[in-house]
Amino acid sequence: MTRNSTLIGHQGQDWWRGAVIYQIYPRSFMDANNDGIGDLQGVIDKLDYIASLNVDAIWLSPIFTSPMKDFGYDVSDYRDIDPMFGTLEDFDRLVEAAHARGLKVTIDQVLSHTSDAHPWFQESRSSRDNSKADWYVWADARPDGSPPTNWQSVFGGSSWQWDTRRCQYYLHNFLTTQPDLNFRNPEVVEAILGEVRFWLERGVDGFRLDAVNFCTHGELRDNPPQEEIAEGFIGVRPDNPYGYQQHLHDKTQPENLAFLERLRALLDEYPGTTSVGEVGDDDSLGVMAGYTQGGKRLHMCYSFNLLTEQADPQYLHDTLTEMEARIGDGWPCWALGNHDVTRLATRWQAEGNPAALRLYMAFLLTQRGSVCLYQGEELGLPEVELTFEQLIDPAGITFWPAYKGRDGCRTPQPWKADACHAGFTGAEPWLPVPDTHLGLAVDHQDRAADSLLNAYRDFLAFRRQQPALVKGSVHYHPVRNEVLCFERCHPSNAPVQRLLVALNFSDQARELPAPPQAMAIEEAPALINGTWSDGKLQLPPYGIAIARCPQSDEEVIQWDV
Known part of the structure; x- marks a missing residue:
């Protein structure tokens, strides 16, 4: 094909x-x-x-x-x-x-990176002078035999693995079976x-x-320590030494x-x-x-x-x-x-x-x-x-x-509530389908x-029918009472489409002032359940509100929330 x-x-x-x-x-x-x-x-x-x-x-x-x-x-x-x-x-x-x-x-x-079973790596590790010897990141040990740098793998431990064929270390930012290619x-x-x-x-x-x-990768230099371990990438957690470094060089x-x-x-x-x-x-x-x-x-x-x-x-x-x-x-x-x-x-x-x-x-x-x-x-x-x-x-x-x-x-994805393994398979699934x-x-x-x-x-x-939501610009207003408010704007074929969005992250109802231009969207699905009337926006717990703002020449709507 x-x-x-x-x-x-x-x-x-x-x-x-x-x-x-x-x-x-x-x-x-x-x-x-x-x-x-x-x-x-x-x-x-x-x-x-x-x-x-x-x-x-x-x-x-x-x-x-x-x-x-x-x-x-x-x-x-x-x-x-x-x-x-x-x-x-x-x-x-x-x-x-x-x-x-x-x-x-x-x-x-x-x-x-590839698998260590990839033919490229199999050839690369076979010697220091083969045609793919420099296709992966290889480095000599330090004088004391330790890895070339202190870099850590996302999956735990040093990101360097010793290879007895070449008597060198190779870099793997993930599993030892996932050697890193040399993009240099x-x-x-x-x-x-x-x-x-x-x-x-x-x-x-x-x-x-x-x-x-x-x-x-950068120069083979040690990464400095991280002052604060903040949750983020899958390896950045207090239980994983990967999160203990500033990853400046790897x-x-x-x-x-x-x-x-x-x-x-x-x-x-x-x-x-x-x-x-x-x-x-x-x-x-x-x-x-x-x-x-x-x-x-x-x-x-x-x-x-x-x-x-x-x-x-x-x-x-x-x-x-x-x-x-x-x-x-x-x-x-x-x-x-x-x-x-x-x-x-x-x-x-x-x-x-x-x-x-x-x-x-x-x-x-x-x-x-x-x-x-x-x-x-x-x-x-x-x-x-x-x-x-x-x-x-x-x-x-x-x-x-x-x-x-x-x-x-x-x-597995559950397809049928009453079927064996929820309709995913007729055999024992590779991971279980829970009753929940x-x-x-x-x-x-x-x-x-x-x-x-x-x-x-x-x-x-x-x-799909709202150009402002698909490709429009965005402007965020301050968060008030756990309500996230912003507007989306798009110069579609018709006059500029401007939408106001308000999302209530609280389990309590919220009331906000509403811009006078705000108009409910008649074709909006029922799950958009906020109401705009008399200069006020009423949001139920976890409520969703989207309104049109027609006939507005303002660059940003004045929304005093």
Whole structure:
């Protein structure tokens, strides 16, 4: 299969700007061949469901050939599908079927490192003078035999591993079985760009770039200690020494920008394709800005700043306003959940609270930027509590019991409440389906008009019709009484569309002054339940309000909240 140019641009070449991208964790989405592990055919079988959500694209977590030490984020062949997921022909059918439903297809690309089973590394480690000897980051021991620097791995311990074949250390920012490529070697850059081109030719519409700020390392110097351990990237926790350092030399190096420009130039050869980079850094917002500004690097980036336990509206306001102040002509991407963090319903303490989950949905989908929506968020799935014996994630096993790993957010999608293993598989699933998820299954929520699933469908359909929410500018007003207030504005074909948004993060009703121009939107779904009248805004607990402000020439609405 080669790229079909007629598929590109049905939503415009900048379809990604303001797009909602549904993240699929293939192992846990749908098992079509009943071996207990989800597969590409399972994704194909559920494309109608995905399309019914009114999202714009899918993102497939890694499906490449891999030893699965880190569940696909350790690639041993960039150009083939791991047999547990299917074949290249299955992938081609998935792309064709998704495009037929108006869905773009983005795939995870792990560029900073490979598996130690990759032929490149097998050759590189064989000697110090082979053709790929410098394709990975190798360094001699210090005089006392210790690692070259004090750099720490995200998954615990030194990020250097001794190799007896070369009698040198190699760098691994993650597992010891995930050696880091040497992007200072031009041959490596050319090889990686060739792997990306392979999938562009196969018809993909974009790439989610894993840990993209890890591609280049700096001078082999010790990192200084961290004065304060702040929750953020998956390795930054009090129980993990990774968080004890300022990561000045092991990632987010200026040289990485040159690689990103090469990557963008390649993508620009395929109009309508896109890139979203994952960045984890002490200054993630600054990296998001720097990596997306100027139109010559990545199209968009997301960080872990909204993937923490902090759901306080003032924290959210401060994060978003800082991003706006720094990003310029760049473009952010936001997520409240993914395969690396505790499920949103649990992390933001909203289990069994559908009103709060609707609020968090509206918060995510009204921000300026694109959105990544993790499978199961539309169902309100809580985190699954697993025993140590049930854990598979190496991070959870290493850091137990302080950190229980990522298995709890990766359990299978529940499709049918009354079916074996919730309709995910007819075999024993790779991770268990808990009883707490059965009442939230797709078939159960599909039949309930007021379910969270249907709230997502309704809100996303509404959002598509509001240019201000998709691509408009944003201005934040001060937070008052736990209400986050902002406006979105877009110069659409008609007069400028200006929307006011108010989100009540409190479990108590709130009343605010309302701008006199504010008018309720008649076609808004019922979940938008705030009322605008007589110069006042009434918000129920966890209430959502969106209003139009027609006939306003003001640059910013005077909203005295």
